[in-house]
Amino acid sequence: MHSPGVPEIEADWALFLDLDGTLIDIAATPDGVVVQQGLPDLLSELSRDLGGAIAIVTGRARETADRLLAPWRPPGGFGHGAELRDASGRLLDEHALPTVPDAWATRLAAQVSAWPGVILERKPHGVALHYRGAPERCADTQAALAGLLADQATAFDLLPAHMAFELRPHGANKARAVDVLMQAPPFMGRRPVFVGDDVTDEDGMRAARALGGFGLHVGRDFLGGPAEVRDWIARGRARLRQEVMHART
C-alpha cells in the first residue's frame, strides 16, 4: 500500500536507511532477526540506480551489519555513527571515539548472569543491555549502565532503545554519519533522505532536513513497519529502472 505522506524515491536522492525496525522486523533477540530474502540484492540494485548513494545508518556494529546484509557492503554509520565507512569502503576516523573498557563489560556480564532473559551485546564502541526477555529488569539495566557512567559521564551517553539501554560514545550519533558522508561523492550534491523508526534516528532525520532533504519516520510517515518501507524501496527501484529503460529507447 502507498503511504500518502511519503514521497516516492527520486534519482537525485541520497538514501540513509536505519536497519532494525526500519528495514528489518524487530525480533525477540538481536541475533534472532531475519533479513527478508532478496533485501540485500534489492538495496544493492537501488544503490546502483542512485549512483551508489545509499548508506546504512545503524546502532549495530559494522561487522554485524555486514553479516546481516551480505554480500552487500554498503557505506554507512555503524554503532550509532561511531564507525563510519565511505562509498569506497574506506573506514573514516576509525579510532576517533572511545571504546567501552573491558572492565565495564566484565562487570556487566556478572550482573547480567544473575538476570535471566537479559542480553549483553558488546560492540566496538558501545554496549547494550536488552531486557525484552525480562521486562521487569528495565530499571535494573538502566541503573547498571548509569552506574558505569559515574566516573566517565562525559565519554559516553546513555540511550534508551527498543526494550534496551545502550552506551554510545559521546560525539557519535546518526547526524554525524549523514553530515560526513554528504561531504563526498556519491552523496555530495544529492538530496539526503533519512528513514528511521527510533529515537536515535531523529538526529539523522534532522540532519537530512537541515541539508534540504527529508526525514521520514516509519510509524508516523509510512504508517506501518519495515514491510511498508521495503515495499517503498521495491517500488522506487522498479520505477527508477523503468525511467532508465525509457531514456534508452
Ligand SMILES: O=P(O)(O)OC[C@H]1O[C@H](O[C@H]2O[C@H](CO)[C@@H](O)[C@H](O)[C@H]2O)[C@H](O)[C@@H](O)[C@@H]1O
Ligand atoms: O539503529 P538500528 O539499526 O535501529 O539498531 C538499534 C539497535 O537494534 C538492535 O536492537 C533492537 O533490535 C533487536 C532485534 O530486533 C531487538 O531484539 C532489541 O530489543 C532492539 O533494541 C541491536 O541489537 C542494537 O545493537 C542496535 O543498537
